[in-house]
Amino acid sequence: MSEATGKVGVRCSVNGEEQRLQVYPMARLLDVLREELHLTGTKEGCGEGECGACSVLIDGVLVNSCLVPVLQIEGAEIKTIEGIATDEQLHAVQEAFIACGGAQCGICTPGMVIAAVNLLERVPEPDEAAIRNGLAGNLCRCTGYIKIFEAVVRACQLNGEKA
Amino acid sequence: MTDTLVGKPVPRKEGRRKVTGQSRYIDDMSFPDMLYGATVRSPAPRGRIRNISFTDDSIPWGEFTIVTARDVPGANYVALILNDQPYLAGEFVNHPEEPILLLAHRDKYLLEKARRSVRVEVEPLPALFSLDDSLNKKEIIWGEDNVFKTFHVEKGNVDEVWAKADVVIVEGEYRTGAQEQLYIENNGAIAIANAQEGVTVWGSMQCPYYVHKALLKLFNLPDEKVRVIQMETGGGFGGKEEYPSMIAGHAALLAWKSGKPVKIIYDRAEDMSATTKRHPSLTKHRTAVTRDGKLLGMEIDFVVDGGAYATLSSVVLSRGTIHAAGPYNCPNVRIRSRAVATNVPPHGAFRGFGAPQSIFALERHLNKVAATLGLSAEEFRRRNFIREGETTATGQVIREKVDLGKLLDRAFELTDYHAKLERFAAGNVVSRKKKGIGFATFMHGAGFTGSGEKYLESVVGLEATAEGRVRVLAASTEIGQGTNTVFSQIAAETLGIDYELIEVSQPDTAHVPNSGPTVASRTSMIVGKLVESAALALKQTLVGHSLLSEEYTQEDFRKACAQYIEEHGPLKTFSKYQAPPGIEWDDEKYRGDAYGAFAWAVYVAEVTVDPLTYETRVDDFVAVQEVGRVIHPVLAAGQIEGGVAQAIGYALYEQVVWQDGRMINNQMTNYIMPTAADIPPIRVFFAEQPYAYGPKGAKGIGELPMDGPAPAILNAIENATALSINYIPLLPESLMQEMEVEHV
Numbered sequence: 001m002s003e004a005t006g007k008v009g010v011r012c013s014v015n016g017e018e019q020r021l022q023v024y025p026m027a028r029l030l031d032v033l034r035e036e037l038h039l040t041g042t043k044e045g046c047g048e049g050e051c052g053a054c055s056v057l058i059d060g061v062l063v064n065s066c067l068v069p070v071l072q073i074e075g076a077e078i079k080t081i082e083g084i085a086t087d088e089q090l091h092a093v094q095e096a097f098i099a100c101g102g103a104q105c106g107i108c109t110p111g112m113v114i115a116a117v118n119l120l121e122r123v124p125e126p127d128e129a130a131i132r133n134g135l136a137g138n139l140c141r142c143t144g145y146i147k148i149f150e151a152v153v154r155a156c157q158l159n160g161e162k163a
Numbered sequence: 164m165t166d167t168l169v170g171k172p173v174p175r176k177e178g179r180r181k182v183t184g185q186s187r188y189i190d191d192m193s194f195p196d197m198l199y200g201a202t203v204r205s206p207a208p209r210g211r212i213r214n215i216s217f218t219d220d221s222i223p224w225g226e227f228t229i230v231t232a233r234d235v236p237g238a239n240y241v242a243l244i245l246n247d248q249p250y251l252a253g254e255f256v257n258h259p260e261e262p263i264l265l266l267a268h269r270d271k272y273l274l275e276k277a278r279r280s281v282r283v284e285v286e287p288l289p290a291l292f293s294l295d296d297s298l299n300k301k302e303i304i305w306g307e308d309n310v311f312k313t314f315h316v317e318k319g320n321v322d323e324v325w326a327k328a329d330v331v332i333v334e335g336e337y338r339t340g341a342q343e344q345l346y347i348e349n350n351g352a353i354a355i356a357n358a359q360e361g362v363t364v365w366g367s368m369q370c371p372y373y374v375h376k377a378l379l380k381l382f383n384l385p386d387e388k389v390r391v392i393q394m395e396t397g398g399g400f401g402g403k404e405e406y407p408s409m410i411a412g413h414a415a416l417l418a419w420k421s422g423k424p425v426k427i428i429y430d431r432a433e434d435m436s437a438t439t440k441r442h443p444s445l446t447k448h449r450t451a452v453t454r455d456g457k458l459l460g461m462e463i464d465f466v467v468d469g470g471a472y473a474t475l476s477s478v479v480l481s482r483g484t485i486h487a488a489g490p491y492n493c494p495n496v497r498i499r500s501r502a503v504a505t506n507v508p509p510h511g512a513f514r515g516f517g518a519p520q521s522i523f524a525l526e527r528h529l530n531k532v533a534a535t536l537g538l539s540a541e542e543f544r545r546r547n548f549i550r551e552g553e554t555t556a557t558g559q560v561i562r563e564k565v566d567l568g569k570l571l572d573r574a575f576e577l578t579d580y581h582a583k584l585e586r587f588a589a590g591n592v593v594s595r596k597k598k599g600i601g602f603a604t605f606m607h608g609a610g611f612t613g614s615g616e617k618y619l620e621s622v623v624g625l626e627a628t629a630e631g632r633v634r635v636l637a638a639s640t641e642i643g644q645g646t647n648t649v650f651s652q653i654a655a656e657t658l659g660i661d662y663e664l665i666e667v668s669q670p671d672t673a674h675v676p677n678s679g680p681t682v683a684s685r686t687s688m689i690v691g692k693l694v695e696s697a698a699l700a701l702k703q704t705l706v707g708h709s710l711l712s713e714e715y716t717q718e719d720f721r722k723a724c725a726q727y728i729e730e731h732g733p734l735k736t737f738s739k740y741q742a743p744p745g746i747e748w749d750d751e752k753y754r755g756d757a758y759g760a761f762a763w764a765v766y767v768a769e770v771t772v773d774p775l776t777y778e779t780r781v782d783d784f785v786a787v788q789e790v791g792r793v794i795h796p797v798l799a800a801g802q803i804e805g806g807v808a809q810a811i812g813y814a815l816y817e818q819v820v821w822q823d824g825r826m827i828n829n830q831m832t833n834y835i836m837p838t839a840a841d842i843p844p845i846r847v848f849f850a851e852q853p854y855a856y857g858p859k860g861a862k863g864i865g866e867l868p869m870d871g872p873a874p875a876i877l878n879a880i881e882n883a884t885a886l887s888i889n890y891i892p893l894l895p896e897s898l899m900q901e902m903e904v905e906h907v
Contacts, residue, residue, distance in 0.1 A: 040191035041184020043397070045347040046431040050831035053347055081184035094182040098174050101797040104805065105643025106181030107348040107397025113182055135839040139831070141345050141398050142643045144808030145839045147801050 012073045014039070015083030021070070029068040030054045033080060041081035041110045045139070052138030055111035056080050062118040062137075081110035084117060092158035093117050093151070102151035104142035112138045116152050125156055168656040169859040172797040176647035176667065177395070186395040189351040189367045194424040197353070198228065199271040200417045201278040201427070203264040204437065205256040208506040208824035209290035209304065212254060212283065215264060219280035227277060228267040228421035236419065237383030241408050241474075242376050245311070248472035248509065250381060250412050256285060257304070258471035259825045260437040260508045262409075267417040267425050290506035292824050294445055294468040297503040304471075305504035311469050312477035312502045314484045316556050316753050319495035324451040324460030333532045335448045337524035338890040339873075341468075341819040342441035342812070343826075344513055345836055348397020350406055350438055351428035354414035361388030362415045368407035369399045370680035371638050375672045377408035378415060393670040399642040400809070401512030404682055405475055406438045435829035439511025440819060442467035442479055442502075446487070446524030451495075456538050456546045458493040461556075465500040465521050470509035476502035479510075481612050482683075483517025485757045486870075488556035489525045490567060490606040491547045496556040507824040512682060514806060515869035518607060519813065526603040526874030527889055530881065540878065541571065544604055559756045562745075563852070565763050565789070567604055570850060574602065574765040574787040577846065583769065584882070591883065595774065598782075599883025602767040603875040608758025609684040609863025613748035616689060616759070620740055622676035623693035625654065625701050627734040631721025633658060633701070635667045636735075637678040639690045644865055645798035649687050650694050652794055653858045657698035660717050676737065684863025687794060688760065689740065691858035697738035704736055743856035760854050760862045764788035766807070766871035769843075770879040774902060777895035779815055779880060781843040788867060789850040792860030799864055800847045806868025807845050812836045814873035818892045 010021045014037060023032055033039045033056070042065055045053030049064040056065045057079040084091045093116045096102065103109040112135065119126060119134035126134060131152045132145075140148060180186040215231070217224050232239055232253035239253065240246040252263050263283055268274040289302045296302070297309045305311065325332060352366035362378050371391040378389045391411070396403060410427055417425040429437070444467045451460035465487050469476030484500040533543035548567040554560050575581060580600060587598040610616050624636035635654055641647045651665035668675055678690045705711035708731075710723035727734050748755040769783040786803050793799045816835045820828040828834045853860025873891050881887055886901050 034191075039184075040187075043188070043348070044190070045349075046831040048431070048830060048832060051347055085183050090179070090182065097182045098178040101172075101175070101801045103175065103178060103181040104645070104801060105346070105348070105396065105398040106177070106186050107188065107346070109181050110184040132839045137838075139347060139836060139838060141347055141400070141809065141836065142805045143801055144804035144806075144845055145842050146804040146845050147797070148839070 008071065010070055010074050012076050012078055014078045015080060023070050025071040026069045028066055029070050029073060030065040032070045033065060039080050039082050043107055043110060045108065050139070052115060053108050053111045055114045055138060057114060057118060060121070062115055081114060084113060091117060092155040092162070093120065096151040096154035096158060100151040100154050101147040102143065108138060108140045112140060112148060116155065119152065120155060120159065124159070126152065168652045168662055169794050170792070170796065172795060173648065173652060173662050175645060176651055177641065188348055188397055189353060189365060189394045190428050192353060192365060192394065193426065197424040197426055198267040198269050198417065198421055199274050200265060200267045200414055200425045201274050202262045202413060203266065203278055203281045203283065205252065205259055205261040205263055205285060206283055207256060207285040207287050208259045209257055210255070210285040210287040212252060212256060212263065213286050214284040216282045218282055222277050222280060226268060228417055230265040230416045230420050234416060234420055235381065238380045240380070241412065242380040243405060243474060244477060245473040248474060250409065250416070258506050258508050259823065262413065265413050265417050267421055290824060292505055292507060292821060294443060294466055294503050294505060297505050298466060304506060309504045310501050311473045311504060312480050314481060314500045314753055316484060316496065316498040318556055318558055321460045321462055321495040321497040324495050329454055330451045330459060331454060331536060333450045333452070333535045335528045335531050335889065337446045337527055339444045339520045339523055340892050341443050341510065342513060342817050343435055343819060343834060344400040344402030346398025346400060346402055349429045349431060349434040350403065350410050352407065352411040352414040353424060353426045354411065354418040355424045356415045356418040357422060363390040364411040364415055365392045365394050366407050366411050367396045367403060368393050369403045369640050369642055369682060371640070371670045371672050372677045373405065373680060374408045374411045377412060381412050382415070390671065390673045393640050396640060396642045400514045401516065401682065402439060403642070404512040404680060406511065431831060432829045435834065436826045437508055439509055441513035442469060442476065442510040442517065442520065444483070444520035446521055448524060448528040450528065450532050452532055452536060454536070456536050456543050458491055458547045460495040461488055461493050463487045463498045465498060467502050467517065467520065468505050468510060469502040470505055470507045472509045474509040475511050479512065479517040483521040485557055485608065485612060486518040487521035487525060489522065490549045490604060490763060492549045492553045493547070498556060507821065514809065515866045516683065518866065519810065519869045519873065522605050522870045523874045523891060526605065527877055530878050531887065545571070555757070557757045558754045563760065567763060567765065570763060570765045570787050570789060571604065573848065573850070574767050574785055577787070577848065578767045578769065578783065578785045580767060587883065597772045597774065597883040598770070599772070599879040599881070600767065600769045601875050601878025601882050602765060603871040603878065604765050605870050606761040606763050607684065607867040607870055608761050609688045610759050611683055611685060612757055613750060613755070616740055617742055619679045621679040621690060621693060622737055622739050623678050623690060623697050624676050624735055624737045625697040627701060627724040629725040629728045631660065631717065631724050632664050632666065633660070635665065635694055636675045637690060638670045638672070638675050639678045639686045640670050640681040642681060644802060645795060646681070646686055648798060649691060649794050653691050653694045654698045656859065657695050658702060658720065659715070660720055684865045684867065687861050688857045688863045691861060692856065693738045693740060695858040697736050700736035700738060704734070759856060760791065762788055762790045762862050762864060762867045764867055764871055766875045768872060768875040768879045770876060770883055772880060772883045777899040777902065779893065779898065781811055781876060784843050784845045784872070786845065786868060787848045787850065789852050790864045790867065791854035791857050791862030792851050793849050794859060794861050799849065802864050803847045803868045804845045807872050808837050808842050810869050810872035811842065811876065814876045814891050815893060818894055
């Protein structure tokens, strides 16, 4: 397939910025984010939708970007880890991850933060079972998850204090 | 300015970068004009390479860089211990993932198509896939007897105990399976290499100087022509101790031949099948005890499956051997151990490094011994715990004030152990699901074994700037465990300056001294101590030049640094490892002080077994340990929790399925690690007893939590079901078989 004939135009918004992409239609969203847009915060862990390291939000829905052909995001709003903090201000989830030790090696962290942000958007005060279920699609090999659960609870408190 | 940084949960140094996605891992880096590299592996577990052909004419082979064993500029082996593993197989292959040929191209999709179309013909030779077949010499595949390494530990005279009157003899056999480290970031490297500039490699790794040493030999270059730089590393657990030397070498070979930067990143399937895993093991115990429950003699035969090449197996075997008799006082001990060859990819380092295998065997076996005597698992251990002044299997006199009985009290109080034993026993009579509680008591030696630290001669440097900032120069890597943070705490507290003023250099062999590998629970205890002494030396330099008095403020320190630099140039101090006094080790007899210090622990697991689904759920987990002074409570607890979770996987979830020497479930879909939904509450408690020769009193911690959970869980399953199961992993399908046999 030559470059001239194979690529298609895709319009979407990524972290609030309008993007017009010329891409192969079946390219993985993960690769487009990392290689075309240089948003390398989204990580590849397994490439088959098991580990969640590549989690992003598409129109507010948590998805594994390694399983999404880029053609599917026409007109969608994408949010990646790079769009979670605003300027210098970290999101409560990010602050809580630092305070509670929720990040160790950091490779699952972007996906885990996205999943936690999404969980708190859906369920502002999740109980333990909801936290566990909300994060069950994101694998972490370092923490044993305990400090990540603590971070989610802490983020709720931080949100409460700000409200 | 503060003097109480140690013991405080200061923010992780690189925390902000990690939670915002700004940290740079190897796959986040690229160069213009960069090629991608791929590895063509053996189609057979063992045999002679007959032919390599490039059959698919639709592939523009002329555009590819192709490297085989013939292209190796220096020595074609991965320099480590025995140097028996080639970078690229030339004539023979010894396992089914053995690299034979490397390809590079700028288009990674075309590259993958090309990789699949290379045809390698191998004339097969008989292969061995189990340690049993290797031990039985069904075929000789390595050396004269398939044995990479043997150890023999002898204490007292165990031959005399068996015939004594009134002695009870208990035997048992225990097996553990392979385990994949499963760091979430796969192995990867980028290389630039040419004859003028030498070789530079960036990668995900634990031990930059291991890679450096291997590349020196591979390219036959002098020290200064090889440079290795660690990128942010997404987990290691031992899996990035030795393998990065292989992938870095491959990237560098392709870069050398193509003249372009080359990146190799494994996908998950290749990483799982081709890189190292935990050694499978078989342990046989024969134990003599008096009728009143005192250990009299232990004879232990410990075997690990090393895979096709020697790699680190001898060292893994060593640690497993030394830990095989546990924290118990026994006058007569014989341990014989062997690492044997099979035609599977070489097994390697994984958190615990042989100890989880031999400790699993011992802690299951001691429950059997206790039951045979009619004693509780608890009472039997209490009668045999090692105490200050007593000796381990290698004859090491314990000089720490160890009190395992007290740790056990604490763990039982926290778990309500005794009440639960009774409650579960009563409940299990009427309930379909069976509940159980079990524990393990164990120790883990920190630092390199025996004389290892002396040979390493690790060095750490500290450099101060005119602004009064201080940079730690060490090759010890941050792989998630908190190296940057712990080193900064130690340096800041020793210098009496703010934590924010300390920075830890990116490990780069062109700029940092060799502080040794990031392994063996040695980074905080051994290297941290060097950070402390280099900081003291820095302070003394300023005091010695009359630029600083003994009492000073942070501003005084800044001025002193500025003045020193103006007058004398760069302000750097270095500290080199010195063994604590009284450490003696005999490599020949394998006797003496195996480790500078041990961490001591009691872990308790509570489980529910469902006899309908055969699922085992860990409901609660308590980890009580004495690890010296805790430098960072959150990081330390994080190490324990992560290790326990990994060990729960080892016990109940993670099974490597082999077919003719190849891992066939090399996906996260069918090799199952615990998720957020599977992990019980993990409750971590530290008893702190400062260790005189650790930085601020700290001992090693990282590997300890891998040792205890598996036997504690199997002991709990025995308590729940009365099934004595002596192997891991114990998946539901295995438990089904065990339970059905029961019912027949």
